[in-house]
Amino acid sequence: MEHNCNLKESSELTKTFTCGTNKEITGCRFSLYPMNSDFVSIILGSLKKTDTSAVWCDSDALSTVYRGKRKYVADAVKALFINAWRRDVHMAMEGHFSKGCPGDIAGESKLDFEGEAPNKAVVEDVNFPALCKLSLYPMGTGNYMEDIKEVVQMAKVRELNPQSIHYATRISGDIHAIFDYLEDVCKYMEESVSHFILHFTISVNSPTNEEEI
Amino acid sequence: MEHNCNLKESSELTKTFTCGTNKEITGCRFSLYPMNSDFVSIILGSLKKTDTSAVWCDSDALSTVYRGKRKYVADAVKALFINAWRRDVHMAMEGHFSKGCPGDIAGESKLDFEGEAPNKAVVEDVNFPALCKLSLYPMGTGNYMEDIKEVVQMAKVRELNPQSIHYATRISGDIHAIFDYLEDVCKYMEESVSHFILHFTISVNSPTNEEEI
Numbered sequence: 001m002e003h004n005c006n007l008k009e010s011s012e013l014t015k016t017f018t019c020g021t022n023k024e025i026t027g028c029r030f031s032l033y034p035m036n037s038d039f040v041s042i043i044l045g046s047l048k049k050t051d052t053s054a055v056w057c058d059s060d061a062l063s064t065v066y067r068g069k070r071k072y073v074a075d076a077v078k079a080l081f082i083n084a085w086r087r088d089v090h091m092a093m094e095g096h097f098s099k100g101c102p103g104d105i106a107g108e109s110k111l112d113f114e115g116e117a118p119n120k121a122v123v124e125d126v127n128f129p130a131l132c133k134l135s136l137y138p139m140g141t142g143n144y145m146e147d148i149k150e151v152v153q154m155a156k157v158r159e160l161n162p163q164s165i166h167y168a169t170r171i172s173g174d175i176h177a178i179f180d181y182l183e184d185v186c187k188y189m190e191e192s193v194s195h196f197i198l199h200f201t202i203s204v205n206s207p208t209n210e211e212e213i
Numbered sequence: 214m215e216h217n218c219n220l221k222e223s224s225e226l227t228k229t230f231t232c233g234t235n236k237e238i239t240g241c242r243f244s245l246y247p248m249n250s251d252f253v254s255i256i257l258g259s260l261k262k263t264d265t266s267a268v269w270c271d272s273d274a275l276s277t278v279y280r281g282k283r284k285y286v287a288d289a290v291k292a293l294f295i296n297a298w299r300r301d302v303h304m305a306m307e308g309h310f311s312k313g314c315p316g317d318i319a320g321e322s323k324l325d326f327e328g329e330a331p332n333k334a335v336v337e338d339v340n341f342p343a344l345c346k347l348s349l350y351p352m353g354t355g356n357y358m359e360d361i362k363e364v365v366q367m368a369k370v371r372e373l374n375p376q377s378i379h380y381a382t383r384i385s386g387d388i389h390a391i392f393d394y395l396e397d398v399c400k401y402m403e404e405s406v407s408h409f410i411l412h413f414t415i416s417v418n419s420p421t422n423e424e425e426i
Contacts, residue, residue, distance in 0.1 A: 029380045031414060033246035033305060040420060058379070061421040062305075062346050062414060065379045092246060092275075094307040094414065096348070098380045102358055108379070133275050135309070137350045137410065139357060145315055166271070166278045166321070167242045167311045167410070197350065197380070199412060201244060201275060201307065207253060208274040 023100060023194075025109045026070040026186060028077050030095025031063040032084055042091075046084035051118040052076050056110040063095075067109040070190075072117055073097070074183035079119030082126050082175060085204060092203045097186050100139075100195035130175045131203045133168040136185065139195040147192050151185050178202060236313060236407075238322045239283040239399060241290050243308025244276040245297055255304075259297035264331040265289050269323040276308075280322040283403075285330055286310070287396035292332030295339050295388060298417060305416045310399050313352075313408035343388045344416045346381040349398065352408040360405050364398050391415060 034042040054072035058065050066073045074097075081093050136151055138144040152169060155162035158181055160171040171178065182200055189196040247255040267285035271278050279286045287310075294306050349364055351357040365382060368375035371394055373384035384391065395413055402409040 027379055029378075031305065031307070033248060035246060035248065035250075035252040037248075037250045039248040039303070060378070060383070061419040061423050062344055062383065062416050063381075067379065090252070092244065094244075096380060096412070101380070104379075131275055135410070137352065139350065139352075140355045142353045144352060165242075165273070166240055166280065166317075167309060167314070168276075170273070170275065197348070199309070203275050206274040210274050 024069070024111050025067050025104065025106070026073045026097060026099050027065060027067045027104075027109075028073050028095055028097045029063050029065040030077055030080075030093055032080065033092045033094070034084065034086075035090040035092075036086075038089075042084050042086065042089065046080050049083040049122075050076060050080045051122075054110065054113040054118050056108055058108070069111060069113065070099075070183065070186055072110075072113055074179065074186070075117035075119050078176070078179040079123050081179075081202060082123040085126070085128060085175075087128075088205065090203075090205045090207060092201060094199075094201045096197050096199040097182065098197045099186065099190060100193070102195065124176070127174050127176065128204060129172070130178055131170065131172050131206065132178045132182075132200055133165065133170050134182070134185075134198060134200040135168045136189070137197045137199070138189065138193040139197070141193055144193075147189065147196075151188065154185065154188065155181060175202075175204075237282070237324050238280055238317065238319070239286045239310060239312045240278060240280040240317075240322075241286050241308055241310045242276050242278040243290055243293075243306055245293065246305045246307070247297065247299075248303040248305075249299075251302075255297050255299065255302065259293050262296040262335075263289060263293045264335075267323065267326040267331050269321055271321070282324060282326065283312075283396065283399055285323075285326055287392065287399070288330035288332050291389070291392040292336045294392070294415060295336040298339070298341060298388075300341075301418065303416075303418045303420060305414060307412075307414045309410050309412040310395065311410045312399065312403060313406070315408065337389070340387050340389065341417060342385070343391055344383065344385050344419065345391045345395075345413055346378065346383050347395070347398075347411060347413040348381045349402070350410045350412070351402065351406040352410070354406055357406075360402065360409075364401065367398065367401065368394060388415075388417075 055066040055068040268279040268281040376383045
C-alpha cells in the first residue's frame with residue numbers, strides 16, 4: 001500500500017514525486033451501504049456477480065478501490081451498484097473518481113485490457129431511478145469554478161435536473177444516466193486539468209419523503 | 214436552496230460572486246448509514262437526541278448539512294454519530310467539512326451562538342474504537358501537497374496510525390480522537406488557504422476481518 005495519493009507521508013511523497021505520475025490511470029474508491037441487516041450477503045453477492053477482470057482491485061474494511069482505464073473502472077463501479085440493488089432495500093454508494101494526483105505512480109493498476117466493457121451486457125437492461133449528489137475538485141488551479149459551472153451545464157443538457165445545495169449539486173435520473181454522466185464528467189475533466197477528484201453519493205429506495213421535510 | 218457552493222449554475226455563480234463570501238461559516242454535509250433494517254429509528258433517534266441549537270440545519274433524502282461556527286458544527290456532527298452508535302450495529306458516516314467556497318455567501322447559517330458546545334457533556338464519556346478515511350482538498354493553490362503532508366504529520370503525532378491508501382489516508386482510534394483531529398485539520402487549514410474541503414468516512418463495528426482479505 002505504498003503507491004497512493006491523498007495525505008501521504010513525507011518520505012512517500014518524495015519517492016512518488018521522483019517516480020513521476022502515470023496519467024493513464026483512473027481510480028475510483030467507493031463504499032456500498034445497504035441499510036439492511038442482510039448487508040453482508042448483498043455486498044458479497046454483488047462482488048461475486050461483478051466482473052472485475054478489466055481493473056485492478058483492492059478492498060479493506062472501509063472501502064474498495066478500482067484502478068485502470070476510465071471506461072472499465074466506470075463499468076465495474078456501475079455494475080457493482082446495479083448488481084447490489086434490490087427493489088425493497090434502501091442503499092447508498094459513496095465514492096470518488098480521481099485522476100492525475102501528483103502522488104500517484106504507475107503500478108497497482110490494469111491498463112492492458114481492450115474491447116467491450118465486461119459488465120455492459122449484463123447490466124444494461126436493468127433500470128431504476130436514483131438520486132445523486134456530487135462535488136467536483138479541479139486541483140492546482142485558480143479557475144476551478146469555471147469547470148464546475150460547465151459540468152452543471154452538462155447535467156442540465158442531459159435533463160438530470162441539477163440542483164445546487166451547500167457544498168454539492170444534486171441530480172436525479174435513471175441509474176445508467178447518472179453513472180454515464182459521472183464518467184463523462186471525468187472525461188471532460190481530463191481535458192481541462194491535470195488532477196481532479198469527483199466525489200459522488202448515489203441513493204436508491206430512500207424512505208424519506210422530501211415533501212414532508 | 215440558492216446560497217450554495219459546489220457545481221453551481223452560472224446565474225447563481227454570478228450572483229454569489231457579487232455578494233461576496235462569509236469567511237466565518239464552517240459547513241459539514243454528511244450522511245449516516247446504519248447497516249441494519251432498523252436504520253430509520255436509529256437515525257431518527259439520534260437526530261432527536263442531538264442538540265442542534267448552535268447550528269443551522271437542513272436535510273434532504275441524501276444528506277444533512279450543518280452550518281455555523283466550526284466548534285459547534287464539529288460538536289453536532291460528532292454527537293449525531295455517537296448518539297446513533299449501537300454496540301452491535303455496523304454503521305458508517307460519510308461527510309465533508311468545507312470552508313471558504315467562493316460561491317458561498319452569508320446566510321443559512323448560525324453565527325451568534327457563544328459558550329460551551331451543547332453536546333459536549335452528553336457524549337464526552339462515550340468511547341468506542343473507529344476506523345476513518347479522509348481526503349483533503351486545498352483549493353486554488355499549486356502547493357496543496359504541502360498541506361496534505363502536514364496534516365498526515367498531525368495524525369502521526371496524535372498516534373492515529375495514518376496509512377496511505379489510494380486517494381485517501383486511513384486513521385484509527387477512539388471516536389473522540391478521530392472527530393477532534395478532523396476539527397483540528399479544519400482549524401489548521403483555515404490558516405493555510407481561503408477554501409478547503411475535508412472529506413471523511415467513519416466506520417464502526419465492521420464485520421470485515423482485514424487479516425483475512
